[in-house]
Structures are given as C-alpha cells and as structure tokens.
Amino acid sequence: MASTIKVRQIAELLNANVVCGNEMLENDIKCAFASDLMSDVLTLESDQLVLITGLTNMQTVRTAEMADLDCVVFVRGKKVTPEMIEVASENNTVLMECEFSMFRTIGVLHDAGVNPVY
Amino acid sequence: MEFSYDVEGGNFAKAGNAASSVKKVLKQLNVDPKVIKRIVVALYEGEVNVVAHAYKGKVLVDIDTDRIYIKIEDEGPGIPDIDLAMQVGYSTASAMVREMGFGAGMGLPNMKRNADKINISSKVGEGTIVELTTNLSS
Ligand SMILES: Nc1ncnc2c1ncn2[C@@H]1O[C@H](COP(=O)(O)OP(=O)(O)OP(=O)(O)O)[C@@H](O)[C@H]1O
Numbered sequence: 001m002a003s004t005i006k007v008r009q010i011a012e013l014l015n016a017n018v019v020c021g022n023e024m025l026e027n028d029i030k031c032a033f034a035s036d037l038m039s040d041v042l043t044l045e046s047d048q049l050v051l052i053t054g055l056t057n058m059q060t061v062r063t064a065e066m067a068d069l070d071c072v073v074f075v076r077g078k079k080v081t082p083e084m085i086e087v088a089s090e091n092n093t094v095l096m097e098c099e100f101s102m103f104r105t106i107g108v109l110h111d112a113g114v115n116p117v118y
Numbered sequence: 119m120e121f122s123y124d125v126e127g128g129n130f131a132k133a134g135n136a137a138s139s140v141k142k143v144l145k146q147l148n149v150d151p152k153v154i155k156r157i158v159v160a161l162y163e164g165e166v167n168v169v170a171h172a173y174k175g176k177v178l179v180d181i182d183t184d185r186i187y188i189k190i191e192d193e194g195p196g197i198p199d200i201d202l203a204m205q206v207g208y209s210t211a212s213a214m215v216r217e218m219g220f221g222a223g224m225g226l227p228n229m230k231r232n233a234d235k236i237n238i239s240s241k242v243g244e245g246t247i248v249e250l251t252t253n254l255s256s
C-alpha cells in the first residue's frame with residue numbers, strides 16, 4: 001500500500017478538474033476523510049489530508065483554511081464558485097471537481113492505497 | 119493588539135471572517151502552525167454558532183506576547199443547559215444549518231478541546247458569551 005500519493009495522482013485517478021492550486025500538484029497527501037459535515041472535519045488533527053465532500057459552499061473552503069487541509073475534492077459534479085476559488089487560492093488549498101459519486105470516489109482512492117484518518 | 123469583528127446571524131457565507139483574519143495575524147507573529155490551527159478552529163466554530171443559533175454577535179480578540187484571548191458575544195436565544203450543549207452530538211440545529219454543513223453537535227466540545235481555557239455564560243432570551251484563552255507558545 002502506498003503511504004503517500006501526489007495531488008496530481010488523485011486528480012488523474014478521479015479524472016477530476018483541478019480548479020485551483022495547480023502549483024501544488026506535486027505535494028504529497030497522506031490520508032483522506034469524507035464528510036459533508038464541516039464540524040466533523042474540524043476535529044481532525046492529520047496533516048496532508050484530502051477531504052472528499054459533496055458540500056460545495058464557502059464553509060467548505062473556510063474549513064479547509066482553518067484546518068490546514070491541502071486538498072478538497074467536490075464529488076457528484078458539483079461546481080465551485082469564483083468566490084470559493086479566490087479564498088482557496090489565498091490559502092494554497094487545491095480544489096478539484098469530480099463527476100464521480102461519493103462512493104465511487106472513495107472506492108477509487110481506497111483501491112489506490114490512500115489511508116483513512118481512522 | 120485588539121481586534122473586533124461583527125457576526126451576522128444566518129449569514130453562513132461570511133462565517134469565518136474573524137478566524138481568517140486572526141489566522142493571518144498569528145502567522146505574521148510566527149506562532150506555531152499547530153497552535154494557530156487550534157485557535158482558529160475554535161474561533162471558526164464559535165462564529166458559526168452565532169450564525170447558526172443567534173441573531174447577531176461580536177468577536178473581540180486580544181493578542182499579547184504569550185496568549186490570545188477571544189470573546190464571542192451574541193444576542194440570541196441563549197443556551198438553557200450549557201452542560202447538555204457541551205455534550206458531543208447534542209444539537210438543536212435546523213435542517214437549513216445542516217444543509218450548510220453544520221449541526222453535528224461537535225462545535226462546543228471541539229472548542230473546549232482546542233482552547234486552553236473556555237468559559238461560557240448564557241442567559242435564555244438574551245444571549246451567550248463564549249471566552250477562549252490559549253497560550254501562544256507551544
Ligand atoms: N451561541 C449560541 N446561542 C444559542 N444556542 C447555542 C449557541 N451555541 C451553541 N448553542 C446550542 O448548543 C448546541 C450545541 O452546540 P455545538 O456547537 O456543540 O453543536 P451545533 O452547533 O449544533 O453543531 P456543530 O457545531 O457540530 O456544527 C446547539 O445545537 C445549540 O442548541
């Protein structure tokens with residue numbers, strides 16, 4: 001099992017559209033967490049984390065900022081807004097849009113050896 | 119250094135303005151990123167509670183060389199039973215709040231975990247004051 005995966009590999013595996021943070025594509029990700037509830041995400045202590053979520057609003061981007069998340073994948077074809085891109089870019093958060101369902105997204109990353117937080 | 123921010127009840131898009139600005143200040147002061155994360159996560163949860171549960175509020179931040187003091191004060195319904203509200207999973211959040219990504223009943227316990235000291239006082243029908251104090255050295 002791979003212990004880390006690059007942001008670029010995540011985008012490739014998920015056939016995802018990287019909407020901001022192209023400079024961070026070679027960064028390593030250690031683990032993944034999936035949730036639509038941001039207060040759950042705000043309890044995490046892991047570094048180098050990718051969040052998989054269907055919640056496409058400013059709260060997701062703010063949560064990423066406060067919790068130092070490196071990358072957020074929006075599933076089910078949800079579209080990111082310009083305001084979200086602006087805040088995420090300021091904070092070096094990679095945002096990706098992915099057409100897959102939440103289940104499929106998680107399955108693909110799990111099969112690729114991405115670790116769960118717990 | 120003192121800062122203050124207004125928080126609008128119901129306005130989720132603006133929740134996090136105070137936490138975002140405090141994060142920038144603490145970064146400039148070269149505070150350990152792990153300590154910054156604890157402080158801004160707690161402040162963000164506090165802002166979201168005002169947005170989700172109260173009508174309007176104010177965040178006051180006082181930073182000195184070795185500690186940060188944050189006071190989140192709102193006009194709102196107040197918290198009838200603070201011990202109950204502090205329990206993991208307890209939430210009265212509306213369906214709208216959950217659609218906005220909150221309402222897991224994790225906010226107050228997470229604020230307590232992330233701050234060195236927390237003090238909550240509340241009057242039903244008037245409002246709530248949450249005070250957070252955290253040492254800046256790790
Ligand atoms: N400022 C406040 N004014 C009035 N009630 C509050 C306030 N803050 C918290 N509460 C009450 O305490 C409960 C628990 O708060 P807590 O922050 O732990 O969870 P939540 O806000 O419901 O969900 P989460 O924080 O996980 O998004 C709330 O559901 C609400 O009933």
Ligand SMILES: [Mg+2]
Nearest residue numbers: 166167225226
């Ligand atoms: Mg809350």
